Amino acid sequence: MAVEVQAAPGVNKKATTSTFARVGRYTLTRLVTLFFTMMVGVYLTILIANMGGYVDQIMKAQIREETTMSMMNNKGFQKMSTDERSKLLEATITQEENRLGLNTPFMVRSFRYLGNALTLNLGYAQNMTSDSGSKQVRLIILGRLPATLLLMGTSELFLFFSTLFLALALSRHYASFWDKLTIALSPSSTVPPWLYGIFLILIFAALLRILPFGGLTDTPVPTNPFLYALSVLKHLALPGLSLILASFFLSIYNWRTFFLIYSSEDYVEMAKAKGLTARNIERRYILRPTLPTIITQFALLLISVWQGAIITETVFLWPGLGRTLYTAIGFYDTPVIVGTTIIYAYLLALTVFVLDFVYALVDPRVKVGE
Amino acid sequence: MTMNNFKKTLREIARYPSAVVGAVVILVLIGVAIYTMITIPYQKAIDLWRGGEDVWYQNPKTVPPEWFNLFTSKKEPISFVINDKKGNLIRTVKTHSDGSSTITLTYKFDYKYDDFPQDIALYFNTKFLKKQPFASLVWITPDGRKIKVSNFAVPNQFTYRLSQDSVLQTKLNGVDPMIALFTDPKAKSTKNPVPVKGTYQLEITGIAWEKNSDISAEFVFQGQVAGLAGTDFYRRDLMVALLWGVPVALAFGLIASVGTTVLTMVIAAIGAWYGSWVDGLIQRITEVNLVLPFLPILIMIGTLFSRSIWVILGATVALSIFTGQIKAYRAIFMQVKETTYIEAAKAYGASNWRIITLYLIPRMIPTLIPSLVLSVPSFVFLEASLAVLGLGDPTLPTWGKIIDDAYNYGALYKGLYYWILEPAALLMITGLAFALLGFALDRIFNPRLREA
Numbered sequence: 001m002a003v004e005v006q007a008a009p010g011v012n013k014k015a016t017t018s019t020f021a022r023v024g025r026y027t028l029t030r031l032v033t034l035f036f037t038m039m040v041g042v043y044l045t046i047l048i049a050n051m052g053g054y055v056d057q058i059m060k061a062q063i064r065e066e067t068t069m070s071m072m073n074n075k076g077f078q079k080m081s082t083d084e085r086s087k088l089l090e091a092t093i094t095q096e097e098n099r100l101g102l103n104t105p106f107m108v109r110s111f112r113y114l115g116n117a118l119t120l121n122l123g124y125a126q127n128m129t130s131d132s133g134s135k136q137v138r139l140i141i142l143g144r145l146p147a148t149l150l151l152m153g154t155s156e157l158f159l160f161f162s163t164l165f166l167a168l169a170l171s172r173h174y175a176s177f178w179d180k181l182t183i184a185l186s187p188s189s190t191v192p193p194w195l196y197g198i199f200l201i202l203i204f205a206a207l208l209r210i211l212p213f214g215g216l217t218d219t220p221v222p223t224n225p226f227l228y229a230l231s232v233l234k235h236l237a238l239p240g241l242s243l244i245l246a247s248f249f250l251s252i253y254n255w256r257t258f259f260l261i262y263s264s265e266d267y268v269e270m271a272k273a274k275g276l277t278a279r280n281i282e283r284r285y286i287l288r289p290t291l292p293t294i295i296t297q298f299a300l301l302l303i304s305v306w307q308g309a310i311i312t313e314t315v316f317l318w319p320g321l322g323r324t325l326y327t328a329i330g331f332y333d334t335p336v337i338v339g340t341t342i343i344y345a346y347l348l349a350l351t352v353f354v355l356d357f358v359y360a361l362v363d364p365r366v367k368v369g370e
Numbered sequence: 371m372t373m374n375n376f377k378k379t380l381r382e383i384a385r386y387p388s389a390v391v392g393a394v395v396i397l398v399l400i401g402v403a404i405y406t407m408i409t410i411p412y413q414k415a416i417d418l419w420r421g422g423e424d425v426w427y428q429n430p431k432t433v434p435p436e437w438f439n440l441f442t443s444k445k446e447p448i449s450f451v452i453n454d455k456k457g458n459l460i461r462t463v464k465t466h467s468d469g470s471s472t473i474t475l476t477y478k479f480d481y482k483y484d485d486f487p488q489d490i491a492l493y494f495n496t497k498f499l500k501k502q503p504f505a506s507l508v509w510i511t512p513d514g515r516k517i518k519v520s521n522f523a524v525p526n527q528f529t530y531r532l533s534q535d536s537v538l539q540t541k542l543n544g545v546d547p548m549i550a551l552f553t554d555p556k557a558k559s560t561k562n563p564v565p566v567k568g569t570y571q572l573e574i575t576g577i578a579w580e581k582n583s584d585i586s587a588e589f590v591f592q593g594q595v596a597g598l599a600g601t602d603f604y605r606r607d608l609m610v611a612l613l614w615g616v617p618v619a620l621a622f623g624l625i626a627s628v629g630t631t632v633l634t635m636v637i638a639a640i641g642a643w644y645g646s647w648v649d650g651l652i653q654r655i656t657e658v659n660l661v662l663p664f665l666p667i668l669i670m671i672g673t674l675f676s677r678s679i680w681v682i683l684g685a686t687v688a689l690s691i692f693t694g695q696i697k698a699y700r701a702i703f704m705q706v707k708e709t710t711y712i713e714a715a716k717a718y719g720a721s722n723w724r725i726i727t728l729y730l731i732p733r734m735i736p737t738l739i740p741s742l743v744l745s746v747p748s749f750v751f752l753e754a755s756l757a758v759l760g761l762g763d764p765t766l767p768t769w770g771k772i773i774d775d776a777y778n779y780g781a782l783y784k785g786l787y788y789w790i791l792e793p794a795a796l797l798m799i800t801g802l803a804f805a806l807l808g809f810a811l812d813r814i815f816n817p818r819l820r821e822a
Contacts, residue, residue, distance in 0.1 A: 033657075037657045037658050037661060038661055040658045040661075041658045041659075041661025041662055044658065044662060045661075045663065045667070048667055048670050048671070049670055051670075051674045051675055054674070054675075055674055058674070184388065186809065187388075187802055187805035187806050187808075187809050188802070188805075190744075190748065190751075190801050190802065190804070190805040191747075191751070191798055191801055191802070192751045192755060194755065194758065195751070195797060198782075198794050199794065201782055202782060202787060202790070202791070205782070206782045206783070206785065206787065213783065307663065310665055310669070311665075311755050311758060311759060314758070314759060315777070325663075325666055326666075326669060326759065329666065329670050329673050330673055332674070337670075340663075340666075341661075341663055341666075344661075344663065348660065348661060
């Protein structure tokens, strides 16, 4: 697909074969590098999530304490002799340690985690369960994905398109009142969403009492699908708004500056001189060359949705992926941590890989592998 | 930068009102930080913040600051204490022939508020050998009524809380003592009780049975407002943490930002200058770093390893060096590398290090300064974010930790808005000040199409 784009006018057959070779070679090196990069990144995450094996000691101590406590409360256990008791205790502890795989050295286990992660064999969580009670990491992640997609998806998509079009409009009215206002308001985007969230909760939930403090739905959960949707929408309003507020003006400002740089190019002046309509100039001479950047931003946005927003989800008690990851860290649940990381890594690598070709597709000046 | 250049920059900044506001706020914050570190030294701040009831017993729980009264028509009672050193305390001692003595302690105070206090407590301190002194308490209202509060034998150290005396409450027809002691029983409205204003007195008549026996008590009036910043659930004065939050936030933000920016630039310069495998390695590390989840890794370090602010700071800087910024710097260095004056430097035999530090890096100052100032808020907010997740430094009092405490206590649900608003507003002001200055600097140093 990318190859056809490479075929500039007047290219003969020989050139096309060499294009094939070049693209092929490039694709292969790129794939290998990306895979290697991803592998190192994920392995580092595994090491950090276990503090290089230190977490094993924490978990062992925890197992010992919990097992001892539960045995102490057991009437039958109290009647045993000291010897029997310590024997049973040690056996139970070993059994629990084996269940969590702590009998295998961490270094061996870390490579097993890596192998499973790279083959997307997400396996079973150590301590967490999904809402339906399953221990499968896949189900835990899938269970939380809709909430995150809803929150991040709506707010990020809204942000992307609204700021893009507002910026395009602003770039036509350079130095107007609205332009100046946007510039003046752009520092507001240094404040993180959760801080806006706190102020929004204060105003709309605590003072005005028109929107809920947090959560995904009302309790009890409405059974009527329409009421359910309405309830979710009501709960979505504040976290969504805080995510939007936290990047709105800076995003417009950045896009507007970006479009302005492109609209001062000579070929745009030329088009204006030719008497083309503003719409035409915008579509053919401004949007076309900026398309690769717009697509990149959009692709990065789509994968950023995957990570969720840990703190915003925490402040709004939103049961999304970010919150799950935070809980997993608290439970030392490596499979869940690795599961979310590997999917992000794959999505990132895939996006980076595809983008190279997309550039070549939309921008004739770009050639793959050069 | 020469002196002239510096003056020119200052003049440029003065042209942007937003930058002036930002700069003034930053200077004020730096002033407050210095003031705080001098008046409340580090160890004292930690002792205060970790102190319990013994340090903070004079404060009411979860009440807003005193200046709230300036904005409301209903005046809330201000907290105060009466003891040997402070307030209106009259002490008379009458010694009897058998060696025993009668000690009267009269606490007098003016009450001109429209609401009732949270609690009134007496902290007794007695001296005796065998027999505990005996105290009887009488409450005298402005209209001259005398209410017998209680009487009891007083051990060595003893706290008596009027609001928690159920016998007293029964005596007062089941009305909360804090309301009943301040209202006129003949008043018609029982739904919206109004306190009687005027001078109240609490009289303690103590009988010390032994010769050297003594009785004294501190009168602690816990109102509905306290201090300049209010108090939290542990009766702590929020001012301690609000003040100490300033140096912590500034230090974290500035150190992280300077560390990250300078290291990023130096590493980019080294990569661009040496090229080959050095450059390749830096590029690969950057790509790997893009895969690493930034915030989750900081959370892991905070949860599993250490919550110390220095550890988190180090990890933050380490993870922030190899980002897209390093690629941007590298691109500029690659251009600078090809310029003629670098060639001239090579010709006169300048060392690699000399070229990097004297010729490459200075060229970056215009890009460096705005991005340095602009990255401060993100680090300030990062520190607060971690605290909000419960991963704040275990010893330091910070803004993020106040928000975390307040959130866990449900401050917003319970209407204790001041508790969250104070640290949140300070965070916002600090972040915005750096952002305003940074944006203006960016426009001054990189005047492309940014200006309208």
